[in-house]
Amino acid sequence: MAKVEFKNIKKSFDDVEVVKHFDFIVEDGEFVVFLGPSGCGKSTTLRMLAGLESITSGEIYVGGKLMNKIDAKDRDLAMVFQSYALYPHMTVYENIAFALKLKGMKKPDIDREVRAAAKMLELDPLLDRKPKELSGGQRQRVAMGRAMVRTPKVFLFDEPLSNLDAKLRGTMREEIKQLHRELKTTTIYVTHDQIEAMTLADRIVILKDGYVAQVGTPTDVFQRPANKFVAQFIGNPSMNMLDAKMVDENGEFFIEIGETRIPLPERFKAHASKNVALHLGIRPTDIHLRAELVDHDRVFPLPVKIKDKELLGASILLKTEIAGQPLMVETQATEVAADEVTLYLDLDSLHLFDALSENSLAN
Ligand code: ADP
Ligand code: MG
Secondary structure, three states: OOOOEEEEEEEEEEOEEEEEEEEEEEOOOEEEHHHHHHHOOHHHHHHEEEEOOOOOOEEEOOOOEOOOOOOHHHOOOOEOOOOOOOOOOOHHHHHHHHHHHHHOOOOHHHHHHHHHHHHHHHHHHOOOOOOOOOHHHHHHHHHHHHHHHOOOEEEEEEEEOOOOHHHHHHHHHHHHHHHHHHOOOOOOEOOOOOHHHHHOOEEEEEEEHHHHEEOOOHHHHHOOOOOOOHHHHHHOOOEEEEEEEEEEEEEEEEEEEEEEEEEEEHHHHHOOOEEEEEEEEHHHHHOOHHHHOOOOOOEEEEEEEOEEEEEOOEEEEEEEEEEOOOEEEEEEEOOOOOOOEEEEEHHHOEEEEEOOEEEEEEO
């Protein structure tokens, strides 16, 4: 097990800088997820750590040892890819045993290691099969088994579940989590899927265009997004984001959206200044159809017309508008008969972002 340190890492392909400044420490035994949209530099960052991509500038340390000039095969890291990359002509057993054989491990030792990993991943009945005789989930487990037997310092996963269907993704997520609980190996997991990040991570690093947008626990990034990008990237359905303005009426501050004026909640008062352009964020689940559904009295009533409804299963999504801007409400009440309703905005769950910097006013 080992701590992983990225020190001012940059990466360019030709003239294009795709990782702009990456400074981050993964603690020993920690499970960190790199999360971000496609093309933001997640795989490139992981591949620099694995030694599969050169580092343009900066340093990477694993367990205190500088990795920059060390060959990929000597870094003692195990990587699991989206494509699994199994050897098609080898059986499950041979696939898992391969790296140990290369290391020159003795046959009985190899056998013990392979069987222990297979047992943990419930692959024991499949050891004689070839990859083509396996389902996607089983192949993914073989790829994980192959990584596990090497008892690496660090596990690296690059979108390992992206080729699986939704149900299997859920199961495999649980298995990866269980594996980390048992082995406690430092793990870096790359994904564009916020659900994977939220369910697996001790800490999430949210990346955007080669920058770190926020680092935090799943609760941090969900409840206290540092900027507009994170606010809208995390959470499904996405957070409502409304153009607004801070106004001052005889020394009292309000957030103005068209004709509507919401009193500025106490916690933003340190940032009060008039005529500042803002984005007001509120999650669809923080808007209610009855004031009693909020367990405090800091609610704001807002009459609206319902434009459309979408059944999500256990809840419905109401599509409304405020000052011509879309506002979505997720409610458990599956029967909403009226076309005109009063919504209650939970003011404790309101987010404000400066329209210019897009940073949260609360941070
Ligand atoms: P992610 O994994 O977050 O989807 P990548 O790290 O794969 O993103 O890619 C980041 C950016 O770098 C993308 O714009 C991609 O097109 C570019 N890129 C990745 N690999 C190469 C390469 N070998 N040559 C040139 N550009 C690359
Ligand atoms: Mg990628």
